[in-house]
Amino acid sequence: MEKQEALAALVALGHETRLDIFRLLMQAGPKGLAAGQIGERLALPAATLSFHLSQLKHADLITFRRESRSLIYSAAYPVMNALLAYMTENCCQGAAASCEPATPSTCQPEERHETPARARVR
């Protein structure tokens, strides 16, 4: 993961409403949630919700698929994992066992089982 990607993800998550949305989707798992359901659970006006969803989308933290009239959003686990890895890389000048690199295998959707790429810092 490059710095700008990590930054975009952190900017996106650094807002209460978006953190709420993201965590709701993390909890919902790969099945995801329709935009309407998210708005209902978090009591958000449609336009406001849509604004925040687009921010999260832009940061690649969530994906969506259409299902009939609904748009189903779900958390992008691999990007989340890459972010976690990025944040702890190069810590302590890579010094010793006391500073282990992050374990990025944190949260995988049920279906998928590919190894999350150890993000490389640039």
Next chain:
Amino acid sequence: MEKQEALAALVALGHETRLDIFRLLMQAGPKGLAAGQIGERLALPAATLSFHLSQLKHADLITFRRESRSLIYSAAYPVMNALLAYMTENCCQGAAASCEPATPSTCQPEERHETPARARVR
């Protein structure tokens, strides 16, 4: 870690200059860096740097100690670890082995070896 703490940390890290500062301190390790050195390396005016340091301080992401005339800043590893844990907790409705909780033992300062508390969500 509670939501507001995690949010504060994410808000703080969601800014390029602060992410640069934080990563610099992560890399510097427990020895830390004097404010002046940070400003020099990142080419920041003193007032701007001080503003961002106070934001990071407020989010408990960094600590500082005085050493003669210099203030030495360093990354607060335990808080970082708690944040990583928080972000992946409760994912996939806690479903199965495919959704392992985050391993918080990511980055420890050299001197310390206490077990990082598995942050609890409220």
Next chain:
DNA sequence: TCTATATTTCCATCATATTAGAAATATGGA
């Protein structure tokens, strides 16, 4: 095709964060 549902885009308003010069504070040495 007409209508209802689901969601987004547009837009104007409002709120908050960032920037950096200048002044203030703290420390240590001569």
Next chain:
DNA sequence: TCCATATTTCTAATATGATGGAAATATAGA
């Protein structure tokens, strides 16, 4: 005590982000 260094706080200008109503778009069913 006086001065130089290190850093913060104050302040005002500027920039950016968030909000939500209204209109526009997309889908599906009658």
